[in-house]
Amino acid sequence: MVLGDSPVARGLRAVLGTGGGASGDGTDAAPRDDLLGADAVVVVGQTGDFAAVPTRRVAEQRALAAEQVRSAVAAAARAGVEHVVGISSAMVEGAAPDRQLIDDPDDPDEVHDAHGTGGPTTVADSADGDGAAAAPDSGAAGDLLAFEAALLAAAADHGLARVTVLRPAVLVGPDVDTLLTRHFEAPRILTVRGVRRDWQLVHLDDLGAAVAVAVERRLTGVLTVGAVRDGLPDVLGPDEVVEVSGLRAVDLPAAVAFATAERLHRLGVLPAPASDLACTVYPWTVTSRRLVAAGWSPGWSSRDCLEVLVEQTSGRNGVGGRRVARRDAAALGAAGAAVALLGTAAVWRQARGRR
Template sequence: MSGRQVRSGRSARGSRDAAARRAAASAAAPVAEPTDATSPDVVVVGTGPVAAGVLAAWGPRARALDEVPASDPASALVGARVVVLVAHPGDLAVVAGRRGPEGHAPAVAHAQRTFAAAREVKAEHVVVVTSAVVHGAHPDRPVVHDDEPLLSGARAVPDGLVGHLLAVEAVVARAARRRSPKVTVLRPAALVGRGTDSFVTRHFEAPRLLVVRGSERPWQLVHVDDVGAASVFAVEHGLTGPLTVGPADVLTPTQVAAAAGMRTVELAAATAFGTAERLHRVGVLPAPAAELAYVVYPWTVAADGLTTAGFVPSYSSAAALDVLLEGVRGRLALGGRRVERRDAAALGAAGAAVALLGTAAIWRQARRRG
């Protein structure tokens, strides 16, 4: 027996026969699912490691939805008080081949119908998870605050993850102009945890850490579980608008290299980006060359709004780096392309990335010293 107690709403009265009839009728009738505050009133829309972290943070209050369907989208969100749209997949393979407006059109359409469905079911709050990559990374990049403008003009990147998230952000900006629902955008720093696969995590799968000459890249890492916790915190504290997400500590390149037990290789920016562009064109690099900026240039965040409201991530950058290093142990990525160590053919194909983005630089340095 389940042990579930069925309440009639009033005291039992009458004869034993009447009580027996009520008990029999109750046993024969199907038991309705609860519809009170204990029912899931949060819908987490999305797949992948980031969505998994968000779903875990909400616990039994939430239910998962891979995507809002094109046919009768509102029916998928019935009963939702809060909708969390996880636009960041945390999986490089999902967005690596998306190029230009056509490549991002499905993400735009999905974001549009998610907001439309949320309005139709009268959801109170929509939280969208993107990334601080939408602010860009460059040599003189200052710390990113919540109200920083997004990439635009010459620095805009239409391909890959950055273009994907910028396309979604454009939909969010239009939706936020309406009176309801409330809208929050979470833009975390570099993500780790739960199998996250990105151009940042693959940077640590390479034989050496790439450094661009004349630029120091500080490291701020965020666990996906903390992004999930931030989504809960934002809703419970009524925080709206854009919110960057990141721990207070930031690691130096020296600290990161020491923790990873890896040596660095230094290249001129023109050499690194020019080579990456050529390798991406021929299919060796899975991400656009412009996304190399996010592993060699700064884009740390201040997390102003969340910090002021009292949110403290569970993972520091140092602890998140440990998670990242444990997750990539035993993997090898050459120029961002993951290969099996035993796969000689793959090593040969991707070897150009090492020769041009790493090993060649070492040879040149050795010749100069000789």
Template sequence: MTETSGPTDPLSESRNPPEGAFGSSDTPEPATERAARPVRGPVVAVTGAADGVGALLTERLAASEEIKRVIAIDERRGECEGAEWQILDVRDPALAEKLRGVDVVVHLALDLDLESDPAARTAFNVRGTQTVLTAAPAAGVHRVVLCTSAMVYGALPDNDLPLSEDAELRATAEATGVGDLLEIERLARRAPRTHPGLNVTVVRPAVLVGGGTDTALTRYFESPRLLVVADSRPAWQFCHIEDLCAALEYAVLERVEGDLAVGCDGWLEQEEVEELSGIRRMELPSAVALGAAARLHRIGLTPSPAGDLAYTMYPWVVSGSRLHHAGWRPRWTNEEVLGELLAEVAGRHTVAGRRLGRKDATAAGAAGATVALLGTAAIVRRARKARRRI
């Protein structure tokens, strides 16, 4: 495991920063003086503000003395009382009018749900991003912050450990949602050429954890056994949702330029993950594991395509050097985030990416993953016979 150390910045020094940590004086201003002082920071709009990362970021920005005003955009109203809510679909052309007077847009209205229809998911993600990147410059917005994933670098056996932000994006569209994220990256590169003066920053988190995040990679830890593909070289790096929001705030306040990768310092080897989690491994040959995953997905028994397995086989750890050079540091370690993930998924049972009900989980038992994978051929045969009878 490799760790990076350095000075701690005010935004990430502790989970509960000391009073006055964000000000220029050790003595807090009286509330009346603070309220009367004009705020010179940016007006920020957040799409997807009602849930997940969007909700947490909206709360964070609304509480910041460095942000003048927060416009929260979603199809329903969220819980943040300190934001001005605009209720609309992010694909609505009326978005441009809602962005009048906004300085920075953080676009977080993405559908990465494993259970979503892939075509509908892509239509929402791509069209929504296109609308934001068109509406923002039309409204006079000078900066757009997008959030994809470090998965766009691809999980490959020859990846550097860690990858720099400028590493080539070598992912393919074979994993859940990665095709959408690659298209968003392409739109981000093209937008400044189409709209001169528009600054677009892309933030790429490692395995995201916290706030109920549900992905193929978090479901990996819901299995009774951790599937390990023989001769693979996994390296696990996590990103807590709080650290992602801190990184997004750095981008909003223009404390750092360029595309950003964000995650905990260093990484965990597979053996460390198994020791910390207490979950034993199940090792299978590559052909068996990939073939089983492909067949299960093809007949609709699991939401995860075989491409998701690559991210549990090969490293895609990022350095986060740009954020580190700007003074940002993660508050969470990989060990701490893994602990939180295990607490979040406790009581859930997943086999080959598919959530099991309580009855199914009991029947599957501790050997459920083995039975599911090694019995794939029988499942496929039964499904084919059923189709022929129809």
């Protein structure tokens, strides 16, 4: 049973051929009777619905999400469901210029605290011109860490011993809309000078297959999910990303990129904080080790996924996750802004004023 009515929840139901569904952001509980007889309940934290991300304060937003998770787990426990699967993202493990491969913990009961491995961002550090650094958990990674914590706490409260957290790489699929997929709606791909950013993606079909393997094999703890080839992470280098996407790259110093992004977020121009920028410009490749060992074999390569993503984003224009009209994006580019994520507030206001 997959709870929620988000793009990821709907996609998982289609892949798994299961029931479920509810209004809300993807974590709402279904009625108890709907869960009776289910082998597992899937609670979706990474909803793939960027446009629906609430604008309320972070603390309020996370408190509401935690309550929805607790409600979902409580409903599962009342229905006698023994296995709960949470859909998160590997971005919670953090991204950094020298990031090593993200492996699954050897202890199946261990769920990494991303703050213990550098936090959801190791931005160097994402300080603005005033020297103030962005909170490391202020963005999407922090939201997902809070989701995971709520899921584990609720499962413990209700005595559910079988809990799995799936952390996929960059997720693509029908209607999946995230800050990372919107990175490819920009007129340019932002890169940080001196850093090689390889891209690993995973299709929603393969995430659904991972859920099935985790439930059938009774895998618990953290499982990373990303495209693999011959048992190893399948990644696209910068040149291949440029080739497939048809986009040129714009290369900026890290200090300029993060400081400008943080300033524009504080002005309300960009919807995501600078801390989220790390996951678009720094690597965070996963091994998928335990899933592969259990027999999971993805059907989509990273290149296949990127081709799907490019097709889906064709005709859309975005700056730092905010979709804009084509002429606005053109105005930003003509002004010499780093239109993948950056610019100046003045240029943005001018562009909006000409609409």
